[in-house]
Amino acid sequence: MFDAYVQTNRDRFLDELMAFCRIPSVTSEGDDGREATQWVQRRLEAIGGEVELIALDGAPPVVYAEVGPPGAERTLLIYNHYDVQPPDPLELWETPPFEPQVRAGHLYARGVADNKANVVSRIQAVEAWQATRGELPVRIKWIVEGEEEMGSPHLALLAERHGHRFADAHGCLWESGYKDADGRYLLYCGLKGIAYFELRARGAQSDLHSSMGTLVPNPAWRLVWALNTLKAPDETILVEGLMDHVRPPDPDELEYVRQLPFDAAALRERYGVAAFVGNVEDAEALVRHLYAPTCTICGIHSGYGGPGSKTVLPSEAVAKVDFRLVPDLTPELVHEVLRAHLDKHGFEDIEVIPMDGVRPARSPITSPVAQAAAAAARQVSGLEPVIYPNMAASGPMYTLCDAFGIPAVGFGVGWTGSNVHAPNENVRLEDYFDGIRLMAAFIEHFGRTAAAA
Amino acid sequence: MFDAYVQTNRDRFLDELMAFCRIPSVTSEGDDGREATQWVQRRLEAIGGEVELIALDGAPPVVYAEVGPPGAERTLLIYNHYDVQPPDPLELWETPPFEPQVRAGHLYARGVADNKANVVSRIQAVEAWQATRGELPVRIKWIVEGEEEMGSPHLALLAERHGHRFADAHGCLWESGYKDADGRYLLYCGLKGIAYFELRARGAQSDLHSSMGTLVPNPAWRLVWALNTLKAPDETILVEGLMDHVRPPDPDELEYVRQLPFDAAALRERYGVAAFVGNVEDAEALVRHLYAPTCTICGIHSGYGGPGSKTVLPSEAVAKVDFRLVPDLTPELVHEVLRAHLDKHGFEDIEVIPMDGVRPARSPITSPVAQAAAAAARQVSGLEPVIYPNMAASGPMYTLCDAFGIPAVGFGVGWTGSNVHAPNENVRLEDYFDGIRLMAAFIEHFGRTAAAA
Numbered sequence: 001m002f003d004a005y006v007q008t009n010r011d012r013f014l015d016e017l018m019a020f021c022r023i024p025s026v027t028s029e030g031d032d033g034r035e036a037t038q039w040v041q042r043r044l045e046a047i048g049g050e051v052e053l054i055a056l057d058g059a060p061p062v063v064y065a066e067v068g069p070p071g072a073e074r075t076l077l078i079y080n081h082y083d084v085q086p087p088d089p090l091e092l093w094e095t096p097p098f099e100p101q102v103r104a105g106h107l108y109a110r111g112v113a114d115n116k117a118n119v120v121s122r123i124q125a126v127e128a129w130q131a132t133r134g135e136l137p138v139r140i141k142w143i144v145e146g147e148e149e150m151g152s153p154h155l156a157l158l159a160e161r162h163g164h165r166f167a168d169a170h171g172c173l174w175e176s177g178y179k180d181a182d183g184r185y186l187l188y189c190g191l192k193g194i195a196y197f198e199l200r201a202r203g204a205q206s207d208l209h210s211s212m213g214t215l216v217p218n219p220a221w222r223l224v225w226a227l228n229t230l231k232a233p234d235e236t237i238l239v240e241g242l243m244d245h246v247r248p249p250d251p252d253e254l255e256y257v258r259q260l261p262f263d264a265a266a267l268r269e270r271y272g273v274a275a276f277v278g279n280v281e282d283a284e285a286l287v288r289h290l291y292a293p294t295c296t297i298c299g300i301h302s303g304y305g306g307p308g309s310k311t312v313l314p315s316e317a318v319a320k321v322d323f324r325l326v327p328d329l330t331p332e333l334v335h336e337v338l339r340a341h342l343d344k345h346g347f348e349d350i351e352v353i354p355m356d357g358v359r360p361a362r363s364p365i366t367s368p369v370a371q372a373a374a375a376a377a378r379q380v381s382g383l384e385p386v387i388y389p390n391m392a393a394s395g396p397m398y399t400l401c402d403a404f405g406i407p408a409v410g411f412g413v414g415w416t417g418s419n420v421h422a423p424n425e426n427v428r429l430e431d432y433f434d435g436i437r438l439m440a441a442f443i444e445h446f447g448r449t450a451a452a453a
Numbered sequence: 454m455f456d457a458y459v460q461t462n463r464d465r466f467l468d469e470l471m472a473f474c475r476i477p478s479v480t481s482e483g484d485d486g487r488e489a490t491q492w493v494q495r496r497l498e499a500i501g502g503e504v505e506l507i508a509l510d511g512a513p514p515v516v517y518a519e520v521g522p523p524g525a526e527r528t529l530l531i532y533n534h535y536d537v538q539p540p541d542p543l544e545l546w547e548t549p550p551f552e553p554q555v556r557a558g559h560l561y562a563r564g565v566a567d568n569k570a571n572v573v574s575r576i577q578a579v580e581a582w583q584a585t586r587g588e589l590p591v592r593i594k595w596i597v598e599g600e601e602e603m604g605s606p607h608l609a610l611l612a613e614r615h616g617h618r619f620a621d622a623h624g625c626l627w628e629s630g631y632k633d634a635d636g637r638y639l640l641y642c643g644l645k646g647i648a649y650f651e652l653r654a655r656g657a658q659s660d661l662h663s664s665m666g667t668l669v670p671n672p673a674w675r676l677v678w679a680l681n682t683l684k685a686p687d688e689t690i691l692v693e694g695l696m697d698h699v700r701p702p703d704p705d706e707l708e709y710v711r712q713l714p715f716d717a718a719a720l721r722e723r724y725g726v727a728a729f730v731g732n733v734e735d736a737e738a739l740v741r742h743l744y745a746p747t748c749t750i751c752g753i754h755s756g757y758g759g760p761g762s763k764t765v766l767p768s769e770a771v772a773k774v775d776f777r778l779v780p781d782l783t784p785e786l787v788h789e790v791l792r793a794h795l796d797k798h799g800f801e802d803i804e805v806i807p808m809d810g811v812r813p814a815r816s817p818i819t820s821p822v823a824q825a826a827a828a829a830a831r832q833v834s835g836l837e838p839v840i841y842p843n844m845a846a847s848g849p850m851y852t853l854c855d856a857f858g859i860p861a862v863g864f865g866v867g868w869t870g871s872n873v874h875a876p877n878e879n880v881r882l883e884d885y886f887d888g889i890r891l892m893a894a895f896i897e898h899f900g901r902t903a904a905a906a
Contacts, residue, residue: 149763211777213775214742214777216726221680271661271669276669277670298766299763300677302754303752303773311751322666423659
């Protein structure tokens, strides 16, 4: 009956997803989140949710909702976000990022995989459950925030002020997830943290003729020299003291991870790169991907970048650098060692502006919520899912889960070609509708953990 | 009479300059040079010039003109250009770059100092001479090209095909020049060469989520690491073999240069920098400025550069790098040692695209044409001019002068605050009208060198 309901409502469900994707909720570039939160509020109210929009210090509001019987023995926290990454470079999109289009069984739109399709498919799963099976077996407490792509700067405040409302949750379902190339669901119970910085160098008060390069300090060079001290060409992070805070992986967990399927060659082919850094392959690549902190230039800009040549000595240079964090690194710690490192190497002139920061998060792959997700994935796909201790990506899981002792698991409707944070972001339609069934199976299995407890 | 003529025609002369500055002749960004060359042609024909537009391989045409009596004992070659630098960053201009405006005695426009005001003031000087003194005492052969800001890629071909037409010149007047902070004319008898390159690094076939920084090579890092091998933070050029080709300055010339006035503190204040590279001051700064080759990042661009944070792993990184050349460096030599250096240091993956290239040029400060310019400067300003053996800037002087044994000198109507190649480029109106008188005095003194010879 559940499946038939989904089938019957297939066109409407897809229309709803496309409507949500049409909202250009790039809050990092000034969208106020109003249209997206109203859309989510209406949709959650339609499944009986008690919805509240929580505005913290003028930030784009957080949607907080509760749905399902208050007396349920199990409470599920769900974390999602309605904001999306900026869509540039626009010229590389085959169709405009906020005009969702179905082509060859895929839906293309900015933010569809990360993570609007998860928001909508989870709501539709609850609707279909209620329509075909009646009352939910769990109480759901739902947080849909609007600043995830900026590093969730107000979520700590939300946890501080409103944490008592969801602190009783027995498990948390995280925002998104993907299938691997063989169609297996990839689950994860942790995330890397992130520390994002802008590094700025300044030279003369305005751009000069480049013949003045004999005498006038060049901020582009200063930035290149400073960056060069942060990471060696062999990818060793050189920021002094940083690696001292990286906790070695648990040997048993490492052994488990080495057995997980990971096809490095397929991934290299997808990305069009001849070799991974350090020529790592398969198990070694996966271990590096999950356990290594990173130091990545996300952007560097200075001086002339147009066609032809312009002989200019730039007056300013800016780099955007992110560090992905593993336990026990924190954004505050990275800021501290980065500043000290630059000072020690003679780069007191390089300004370091901390932007996003979230801590790394981990919960056991054996937790009831993770095992419920695994059982659901097994049931819907017919394949054994892959459970990762953590993903290489980041999110505010520490703030909402670790800090309250709530174990977490993530899954979603993306695939390996979803182009997250890149042009032509997409989900496959069949994954999308599978995702609705997956959510229902997860609710069922998670509800049963009460009896087992 | 000459001065009265200039005074009477002051408004028209300024209108003519503004009309020329209104033409957006940025040939490096696709302007075909048609409007600017027609303007120059009409203006040169009005002073009796025999004008020809020479189109070489589809490049923006070169204006070639001869004016003055064919039987004159002295022939003067003049080199100018009608193209201008791209005007960006546009937002830093107080008024639009191609809408010339007079404010507080300055005329602001892209290209006015480099070098449209010189083109127009020299033509107007000839007009005023003819109107008030009759026939010119010299034959002038005038080259006004349209690709100077791109490194004059077709000028070698012009010299090869048409050099016989101007090879008999006894001296050459170069395109532009400036007064120093004390109002002294700065003359120069040589230029640095230039070798401009685009360096490109490539990574994955499209931008990726920055969490992939664990595995996927980052072209922004590759470029930073490669650039870091080219120049040390103490400004030593590290490109192997490059400095071996730098000819030590002649000791007498060096002694002469050390005596030249050069106020480093005033220059630092103008540019808003606390210290010059290597903390050089005064004589040491001037020697470095004139004799040191440079390696300058004119631009570097990769990944995200907008507001806020975007966690992207870029797929491409590009730097624009110029080397200013002193004898005996050549663009071909620099390309060769740069490629070999990158290969040797493990950066075979960095693509090096040569763009502009011109050789350094030098002629004696004692040449008749230089001495005629000095006499004219003395006469018009009442101050002893400063004669530099060469400027730190570049131009195709080797191609047009050194290659034919023609000594050269440069002067012009700019000042130290002309903002050449930068926003709010300008000349002072009084310098402009002085420049017309300076040109007439120079013609007179240069004509007299026949008697002395």
